[in-house]
Amino acid sequence: MPDSNLSPRIAVYTGTFDPVHYGHLDVIERGSKLFDKLIVGVGINPDKKTLFTIEERVRLIETVAAGWPNVEVQSFEGLAVRFVRDSGARIMLRGLRTLSDMEYEFTMSLMNLAQDPAIETLFLMAKEEFSHVSSSLLRQIAALNGNLTKFLPQPVLDALKERARRP
Numbered sequence: 001m002p003d004s005n006l007s008p009r010i011a012v013y014t015g016t017f018d019p020v021h022y023g024h025l026d027v028i029e030r031g032s033k034l035f036d037k038l039i040v041g042v043g044i045n046p047d048k049k050t051l052f053t054i055e056e057r058v059r060l061i062e063t064v065a066a067g068w069p070n071v072e073v074q075s076f077e078g079l080a081v082r083f084v085r086d087s088g089a090r091i092m093l094r095g096l097r098t099l100s101d102m103e104y105e106f107t108m109s110l111m112n113l114a115q116d117p118a119i120e121t122l123f124l125m126a127k128e129e130f131s132h133v134s135s136s137l138l139r140q141i142a143a144l145n146g147n148l149t150k151f152l153p154q155p156v157l158d159a160l161k162e163r164a165r166r167p
Contacts, residue, residue: 003118005088006088006119007088007090008090008091009035010036010039010089011031011034011035011038012080012083012087012092013028013031013038013040013041013092014040014042014043014080014083014084014092015040015042016043016045016048016057017057017060017061017135018052018139019057019060019135019139019152020060020064020135021133021135021151022150022151022152022153023095023097023126023151025064025065026095026127026130027124027126028040028068028071032068032071035091036070037070037071037089038068038093039072039073039074039087040073041074041083042057042058042074042075042076043077043083051139051160052159054075056159057075058073058074058075063155064156080112081112081115081116081119084119085116085118089119091119091121091122092112092119092120092121092122093121093122093124094121094123094124095124096125097132097133098131105123108121133151138151138152139160139164142163142164
């Protein structure tokens with residue numbers, strides 16, 4: 001039975017977004033067209049060492065997602081499914097790039113469903129030009145001074161170059 005406190009017109013797209021790239025922004029743009037409100041939840045994954053602080057990641061996403069008026073950016077700690085519920089959303093939006101993503105996200109969606117049966121997960125397939133892009137790969141390329149202009153909006157590119165220069 002659906003939870004009447006949760007809106008099917010609000011979705012939450014969670015991730016670490018370290019850094020946010022055009023693949024993420026594609027999911028944000030498409031999600032903003034599907035839902036009345038899309039909340040981008042910037043979280044902490046204990047299995048990942050991030051380059052940017054959570055505040056920096058929120059600020060970068062706010063900067064590059066400013067053109068979508070129904071998109072909000074918030075940081076959160078703890079379980080993503082709990083953040084979705086606390087946001088009043090019924091939908092967790094996820095992007096899929098590869099078969100390995102699909103296997104991982106399928107497992108996570110089942111665990112999230114077990115944690116909160118009222119929250120549904122909706123998957124958006126990455127466009128072909130973004131299917132190989134990952135934040136960790138972009139951080140590696142930045143550390144080696146590679147060209148990232150095809151993958152990152154200018155404010156994020158500038159921040160990443162600045163951070164990669166630091167010892």
